[in-house]
Amino acid sequence: MFENIPVNVGAAYEGERIRSANMFVELAGPKSIGAELVRVKEDVEDGRIKVIGPDLDEMKQGERHPFGIKIEIAGKDLEEDLEGVIERKIHELCNYVQGFMHLNQRDQIWCRVSVEAKEAGFRLKHLGEVLIALFKEEFNIIDKISVTLITDEEKVKEFVEEARKVYEKRDARVRELSEEDVDVFYGCVMCQSFAPTHVCIVTPDRPALCGAMNWFDCRAAHKIDPEGPIFEVEKGEVIDEIRGEYSGANDAVLEKSQGTIEKVYLHSVFEYPHTSCGCFEAIAFYIPELDGIGIVHRNYKGETPLGIPFSTMAGQCSGGKQVEGFCGLSIEYMRSPKFLRADGGYERIVWMPKEIKEMVFDFIPEELRDKIPTEEEAVTIEEIKEFLKEKGHPIVKRWKEEKEVTKEKKEEKEEAEETPAVYAPELALPTSGGVRIVLKNAKIYAEKIIIKKKK
Template structure:
């Protein structure tokens, strides 16, 4: 089937990571632009394979290039609502190709080609040919298919505009429905090759973390392939409507995560937040000093108020982990009326990158739009606190409603009893903590929380 492709093509290569030391070139990613788009067309030139721009032999090692994948499909049983579902499989099928790594989705894709693949004679036209064959195998309803790979910068920029318009149309359609309108939710396991215990719960009010699949997409995918990675979840009893806890989701997550996760809150980052895969578009994170929540998206290059960039934060909560105070999100979920409703929604958000805020501005309540800080307003906890006070952010009302601790003055030390403190945040909380011990060994504590009856602050 793949005799004319110089590298192996098989599901066994899913999950392959190409590190910098083994990389020939990087395609799209955080330092360039890219997108992928599947479109159903009435007329498709079957078997057409095209590369627009430099192919692997014309590229320089260690460089980064813009990158886009355009797939057109035709077939009597194909419907436009299947585009998003089929498009999401680009991630999985690209990773079948040995020496080619594909991460994320839509206009967030990040790909690499290994030096081993380059040395074997791999070219982007081989990737296009592999996708053409694999999509036919995965979706028998596809009767004709053409695949175009684009690396020319101007062509990618033009394609990116078209793709984003298509994404927006798909997302706006999904906003017409709410969780209360349906009896069935959906689960998605497509990211388990990278996050084995992650189960994505998709409801009308909460799109998949990748942002590429909404409830309508899942419904169409399940009808087309009931045995595939997307499955039905009976809603069952509503255990907590505000937090978004459902009997059916808990049961499905427990089953498909091998018992690693037993409870999930769809609309809170506290208690039992939704697990995070690695393809999420943004991360919501708790800032205990402010009792507020910050959000950082994948495109942001600076540091968050916690002093770490998106990549480090994503590493802490990805892989299917359930980390209290952190949760991966899709950008579309931030447009939902149920967005973190159990935590206060936007009235609890205190910081986010300006570009992200601007893209969401019409979905942020008008009275809060100038009260949420961005990197242009503040970067440190101290600066954000000052900004919140100047703007009168409602998160300050939460702090004022808490009882003030009765601090005892001492010459040498000040003791703050945690039971009296205005917050129940643990002294130390970390998704992973490393402790060196004797003999060259190291103890690693997962999801560690250290509590103390009191904290003594001594002046040196």
């Protein structure tokens, strides 16, 4: 099938990582722009591959270029609802190519080409050939397919804007549903090639961490590929509605994580947060000094209030780990009415980058919009604390309440320690009816001891 491709192609190369020392060029990624998009069309020129902008032989080692992957498909059984499902497969199928690395999804893609692949003669047109062949093999409902690969900066910018409009249309549709409206959730283990214990639970209120798959997308994916990486999860018993704990979800993560993860809270970063793969768009992280939660996304280049950048934090909580106080999530989940509701929702959010805030601004309660600082107002713990006090963020009231509770507990402890005690190795209590009660090694506490002279 791939005789004309100068590198090997197969599932064995999925999960291959290309480090900077072995990188020829980087395409898109956190320091550039890029996107991927699948569209169902009526008129598609089957097999057409177009490269807009410089190909690999026109690039220099160590360079970074914007990158767009646009795939158009046609088929009598194809419908618009399947676009997101087929689009998510780009990640997996690109990684079948030896020497080509594809990470993330949608407008967060990050690709690299190895030095060895380039020297072997690999070009972007070969990537197009592989995608066409593998997509037709994977989805027999695709009759025609064309691939356009874009590296011209201005064209990529236009393409990213086009793609984002499509993403928004897809996401808006699922906002009309809630977890109470359905009996079935969906699970996804597509990322287990590099996060072996990660099981993504997708509900109407919680899209996949990658942001690329919502509940409708998963339903369509399972329908066309029942044996694939996306599977049905019976909701089962509602164990904790606020935290988002369901017996069916617990059973699914226990089974699919090889017994590593026993339970999951879908709407909390505490105790049993959702596992994180590495494809997440953002991370929610607990800030102990503020008793609040911060949000950071992969496009943010600076340090978070914890003193570490996104990349370091991602390394700590990715790979399928369940780390209390840290949770990968999609930007779309921040638009959900159940967004971290067990932790207080937006009333518990005390910091986020300006870019995220602008993306979800209309979904933040109006009374909180000017009370959550970004990197432009505060970054350090002390700066954030002063900002929150000045703006009257609800977390400030929480601090006062916790301080009062702590003070009461301290006073109770001190009072107990100061209360006089009478110790007796043996103490007999007066009774009637011929019964005698004897207390051995008794220690009696009393607020007051009154001694009266017997008359």
